[in-house]
Amino acid sequence: MTTATHDHDHDHEHHGPAKGLTRWLYTTNHKDIGTMYLWFSFAMFLLGGTFAMVIRAELFQPGLQLVQPEFFNQMTTMHGLIMVFGAVMPAFVGLANWMIPMMVGAPDMALPRMNNLSFWILPFAFAMLTSTLFMEGGGPNFGWTFYAPLSTTYAPPSVTFFIFAVHIMGASSIMGAINIVATILNMRAPGMTLMKMPLFVWTWLITAYLLIAVMPVLAGVVTMMLMDIHFGTAFFNAAGGGSPVLFQHIFWFFGHPEVYIMILPAFGIVSAIIPAFARKRLFGYSSMVYATASIAFLSFIVWAHHMFTVGIPFLGEAFFMWATMLIAVPTGVKVFNWVTTMFRGSMTFETPMLFAICFVVLFTIGGFSGLMLAVAPADFQYHDTYFVVAHFHYVLVPGAVFSIMAGVYYWLPKWSGKMYNETLGKVHFWLSFIGVNVLFFPQHFLGLAGMPRRIPDYALQFADFNMVSSIGGFLFGASQLLFLYIVVHTIVAGKPAPAKPWEGAEGLEWTVDSPAPYHTFSTPPKID
């Protein structure tokens, strides 16, 4: 290890990116790390999407055609795990890495080396997780919610590696979150008061707190599993005085905030894009901040809405029902604010805006079905059916994923210095929009008609909607290849983009060149 220490700030002309592979392996630059996060998450999106295609292909018709039930369960599990932990979360962290320092006028993330560590854990963790598919007995087959004892006593041996993969990716998330908190609270340029921060920064600050609070709980629960499996403890075994339900309480104490971890940054992105293309200031900035904080707070006291059918006592059931329904209020505030921002604006509909508007509509639909699920007596009918699958894909795919795509189109000119092809972008949007609805809307009907989730084969009355859904799935999946093409094409052959390609865009990131120089704001900007 060398003792030489460099201070970039004195002469950053001499310190552009290093050449070759080591640039990426050893980097401490938030932009490089952000880029790596984004590509990694896209790779995971393709992998998780491929598993989803296997699911949809098997469900294309009744009967078993392509895969055996054991393998189907592994597909469902790995699809959920990879999409949640490998695709959506790292994508948001990537956006945070790229944008937060630029948005608050900081030279980099607060702790750049730890930042690199946070990233590099992920490829190892996911390599280990994915490799379980090739192990004897197969990979995790107990769903992404891995309820004990299916995931302990009855699990394949590879579960041990699944547990350790969760441990280290949790460590990665915690370090990433700490870094973000430190950056936001400590690195703002003079004059950038908290209530002047862009909403993306705010939502990420709150998300980071959620991460720091719940990832250790996830680590705790998988540790208990590990002990039950290998060391004879009785956490999830009633014969020894524990309970399988204990697992679910701890898991969902993590799990519910986790789903908001996947949506709050999305709110931030949309809150940046809608004002830019409506050419009108965001309506109700401060209520947006308070609403986000309320959602985060409430997310800690609603976890058992995933457990309405496990038989918690009446008072508990009622409490969790009420608390859950309450979340619709602050979320509604956000939706109304976005709509009011558009109202009497001067709108144009470039690709980022299309995705953002689509987000508002389809996320709200997903929220509505969430509210329906929150009604405990009705959840007895919805629970563990495709109605739930429809709900969460609406908030996750045209929700979280579309917001990420909106963000990529919006900031790609800043990252690459090139403009994407608007026509292709619009084609991608419309294909995705149609695909996603054909894919997931019929799943509402399937669920109401009684189709359980996580099954490789189904009764005949579900055949038609499943076929429609699968066709939508293939369409949606294929459209994402177009997305890959658009991004690559932009980077290698796009037309140069100006520093501020969007007329109505606001924020410090647009004050620097496109592409953003390797080091920005080595000297903090003045904000008034």
Place this chain on the structure above:
Amino acid sequence: MSSNAATSSTTHEHYYVPAQSRLPVWMAFGMFLTVFGAGKMMNDMSSGAESSSSHWWFFAGALVFAVVMYNWFSKVIRENHAGLNSAQLKKSYVWGMGWFIFSEVMFFAAFFGALFYVRNFVGPWLGGEGDKGVTNYLYPGFEFSWPMLSNPDNGLFQAPEAVIHAFGLPLINTIILIASSITLTVAHHALRAGHRKQLNIWLGITVALGIIFLFFQAEEYIEAYQHLGLTLESGIYGSTFFMLTGFHGAHVTIGTFMLAVQLVRSIRGHFKAEDHFGFEASAWYWHFVDVVWLCLFVLVYWI
């Protein structure tokens, strides 16, 4: 929000953005090897496989991990000595350590939560009381009490004959840990006042107290395993008892090690009266471990 990328301001301090570093990626690799090896070891153990090489993966990983840690911390210390760290960067370290400790709190919270839930809900239900007392028909004759000296299924989980009493070793350990927090604070005051010798003495005492604590803890475990039948396998009481005290013990070990490192550094003349973050971070960690112990003493041993 209007803004400009002014370049004129020259009064602010420079934030030190470190150059490229090989440490992180090696650290990630070390973590991977460690957990991969640990996973293989556990699977071998449970399946009864013999003569496997899995522990070498684990040791290799731990070695990489330790070497990287050593170099990483050395590097940070050198940077600080070289005057590269601005006040703002030091604050980043403060935030970092603070929220790291909070994440540890949440880790323990998961286990305390489990304890709370089994004691107040599952236990009584299995014993036939409360909302879900009907469960008791699966375990005829089982009555719930805490500590659990009889399990719902004593064939699968052999219950302990007795448990550790709060007012023996645990009380002594409580006193030791509280004392160590005090000696550590004294050391800190000495450091701030620039009394190096005092600092070394009090810090040394703190480390010694940590070691004594661990010694007694080991004593207690031996007692539990050899005489009381209180083990990890003895049902939920043993599970929560050993996991909570065990993770706490692991944290004491780490904390003691951290303080020992600070002692070595202090002897080598590191730290200034107004700048000694390494010491402070270790001290916070130690106090955190102390507070966790107090919760353990009350919630695990006592009530």
Place this chain on the structure above:
Amino acid sequence: MKLQRVFIALTALLISSVARADWTLNMPRGVTDISQEVYGLHMLTLWVCVVIGVLVFGVMFYSMFKHRKSKGAVSSNFHESTKVELAWTLIPAAVIFAIGVKATYTLADMYNFEDSEVTLEVVGYQWRWRYRYIDENAEQEVSFFSSMSTPRDEINNRLEKNENYLLEVDEPVVLPTGTKVRFLLSSADVIHSWWVPALAVKKDAIPGIVNEAWTIINEEGTYRGQCTELCGKDHGFMPVVVEAVSPEEFEQWLADKEQEAIALAELNDREWTFDELMERGEEVYSSACASCHQPNGAGVPGAFPALANSPIALGPAEGHLDVVVNGVRGTAMAAYGNQLSDADMAAVITYERNAWGNDVGDMVTPVDVYNFKAGE
């Protein structure tokens, strides 16, 4: 163009399937008072959401249409109003309050387990259900397993799928109408969930824990449902079929079942020939064991051991009995000692020792099983 072709294919498929369509869209109303209430709640919430959606999206589409730059719209710059913010906090809160109150009443109803006349124990097994009518006064308790009866050939597309594909069982559970039935749910292995949509009853069956639920069925009929908690490989093949009959018919059925149970108990005392045991053993094996160890005894590598040529099946009968009677702790191999009658146990063990090329040639009798159990 490629795109065009995809669209044509898509519409063609849509149209062709409409022709034979069963486009069930909504939740069934069900056949109990509770299920009707749940249906009402579902529709209420749905309509509330639809109305709010129409309003919100209406405003949005209006502005997207009117306030676009290409139409010369100039943006105004209002960006705050405490009054509106307050309104759109309080109004949704009020709406939610209304739904919540109604839901809480229904919920309380669902949690009132008192005054039941029939108690049915439901225990989940990988992958079938065991039903037991709990009645202290019965001469012989009625208890039986209910497994899916859809042939594997239909699943593997070698046979035309029948109308009740995957939703049919060898022995449905029978319940009286107009009677409050209390369910006690539990599990022998992993978590399952017992669901019959028409009754709006869905409750998890959790190992080591007992859950309660109840129903009063208003109409006679056959009601089908499924296991709804992921419980391993055959989670998708674990249907529930409830036969609701008049109380008189139910009494009769139960009495018949009781006689059957008594007769079954007598089987244990009978003399058996090798062939009889093999025949019965094959039946028991295919209903209880084949899902894991496979019909040909080859198992699933890495998950379930092969029994063909297995050292245990070929070894001494005691060892074989031990595994099946007591199970293997910590694995999916459950203890079958009190799931199978002594006769069935004897039959299945005899079968395993002499099928698929195994040729131990010995025969395990119900008496052997009885002695083995007693000797422990």
